[in-house]
Amino acid sequence: MQDNFAYLLPFIMLTFGLVFLGLQTMGFKPARFWGIGYICTALGFSSPMFFADDAFLVHALISNILFFSAFFFYGHALLVQFEAKTLLGWRIGFLAAAYAVVAYFIVFQIDLRAELAMSDLMCAALLAPCILLVANKTRHVMDKVLLAATSAVVLETIIRVSVLLVTTPGGSPRDIDAFMASDYAFLMQMTASIFGFLMALAVLASVVANVLLQHRHAADHDPLTGLLNRRGFDDRSPDFRGQEQPEGTVLMCDIDHFKHVNDQFGHAAGDRVIIGFAELLKERLPPQARIARFGGEEFVVYLPDTTATEIAVLANMLRVSFATREWTAVGIDRQISASFGISSIARGDHSIHDAIARADSFLYKAKSNGRNQVVQEGMSVLTTQSAPPLKIISIL
Helix, strand or coil: CHHHHHHHHHHHHHHHHHHHHHHHCCCCCCHHHHHHHHHHHHHHHHHHHHCCCCCHHHHHHHHHHHHHHHHHHHHHHHHHHCCCCCCHHHHHHHHHHHHHHHHHHHHCCCCHHHHHHHHHHHHHHHHHHHHHHHCCCCCCHHHHHHHHHHHHHHHHHHHHHHHHHHHCCCCCHHHHHHHHCCHHHHHHHHHHHHHHHHHHHHHHHHHHHHHHHHHHHHHHECCCCCCECHHHHHHCCCCCCCCCCCCEEEEEEEECCHHHHHHHHCHHHHHHHHHHHHHHHHHHCCCCCEEEEEECCEEEEEEECCCHHHHHHHHHHHHHHHHCCCCHHHCCCCCCCEEEEEEECCCCCCCHHHHHHHHHHHHHHHHHCCCCCEEECCEEEECCCCCCCCEEEECC
């Protein structure tokens, strides 16, 4: 059974390594490092097949560097996957120092017990700090499962070292040989392999979850500005089917004479204007604002639990900031303005689109009145560069 397991384990690890390298071609950057790590593990477990019994020294040196490399790449894959600092220089230095310590017990002061214990402990030490560095960077439940699996690998390694030290107190060759040949040692090897297998499954699950999130984000967001698109906005709009009607205000925004900008300065410059307006919305509006680009130069904002008067003040600040912005850096030698329409959610509204339709009508009024204006439901806030900062006229 042990012989069969010795052949099966490297094959399983090699399979995972090749699968991860395949995932790299799909744009998953950490897959390269997970793949290299599992291939190193496979080579480490299969190394006894390639060395004669009297080549213990070379076998020990090579197998240890393979396992050290595996745990180094596992940690590096975690850091890359969670976009943490890789601290590459420090970690390579620790890897070299750890290998030197183990090599000392292999070459100079031959001590199999110390070699086995230090080798496993150093492997755990290569992975554990990486887990700590990404512990607060999880994005979904599969990320947490991955961290739990890698933590279990570290914990199992430490337990295995502790059992070795306890069961071989004298550290004599006879004790070590008896331990290594025991069913208990084989069971521990199987346990280590199972945890490695589970870690690989957790990596795959995390990859699938990340891919799904990326596709969902792409489906719900505008690629140019990073804002919500119409679908994303609808998914995050308040639910009108409950007993209590939602409260809040809708702000419609439109860049004035945007077609002229594209025609005169080109679509690349026009894109920069759209991006600049989107950045202004994200910077100046409250965090709870749901901002979307509905298409072209048209933007929609929903602010929950906010009155139309409060939004009118914010909209006027946006209007002034945008109208006074310089665009010479993107090749536009004139100022550009925007118009705004505001409407609160009203009794009898069946969806957010009822308020959007009213806000759109006030936006049209702002356009027809000369643009560069904020028109609020119930009031008209007429503000242009040549007019006083704020002039309010009642709409009858």
